[in-house]
């Protein structure tokens with residue numbers, strides 16, 4: 001059985017085998033599910049959970065695109081109850097919420113996305129995120145590293161400065177979201193991709209500065225593509241890939257007639273300071289440019 005409700009434009013998804021009223025979920029951006037954990041003997045505890053062992057955040061990241069981590073708690077209580085977890089983080093880092101709370105049946109997990117911002121005065125180092133329930137505390141290290149020391153997995157665009165020809169009035173589509181490392185279209189309008197501001201007007205451009213001359217030969221572009229918003233109707237159709245070489249933009253690849261969510265463009269290596277996408281057409285729906293991620297190698 002699957003219920004779907006929304007709160008503050010963010011999906012609240014409930015997957016349950018027991019009778020359960022989705023209206024009682026009090027927090028936003030949360031998911032509740034009933035995992036195999038129900039088989040365990042009830043301990044009466046609330047267990048904090050995190051989607052990663054540690055979080056890496058880059059110094060100088062665009063404030064519009066904070067680091068993200070999934071957090072939550074699981075109830076092993078014997079009866080449904082209101083469950084609360086405090087969220088603490090070492091300053092000067094800031095977290096998007098200080099508490100997670102919900103009515104939670106036994107065996108259920110409540111999940112939410114936590115945004116962690118790195119203010120400009122932050123020093124390089126390891127900080128701590130603490131998820132506290134009454135009985136347990138889960139500590140998650142947060143490594144704050146300069147961009148040049150970031151393990152970018154070979155993606156030269158990761159967390160680099162992004163500029164775009166326009167920005168939608170809705171702040172949930174910031175240009176920097178195309179270089180935040182999140183290639184998933186799920187949660188569209190939740191800060192994971194760029195939507196330009198000029199419907200039916202072309203071209204649109206979005207550029208990623210590479211932080212110095214870098215040899216590049218490949219760009220992977222992720223456009224909006226979900227079951228609800230398929231790329232064949234909502235994604236980018238035609239674009240040029242350009243590299244900035246000695247101060248001039250040079251077209252290194254072209255894509256036409258695309259209907260896929262992810263397109264890889266390979267080209268002869270060039271030494272570039274920046275890479276940009278010149279968007280020329282989308283696949284119809286409202287004719288916006290919608291890009292989830294741009295990876296450069």
Ligand SMILES: [Ca+2]
Pocket residue numbers: 177178179180181182183184192193292293
């Ligand atoms: Ca993204």
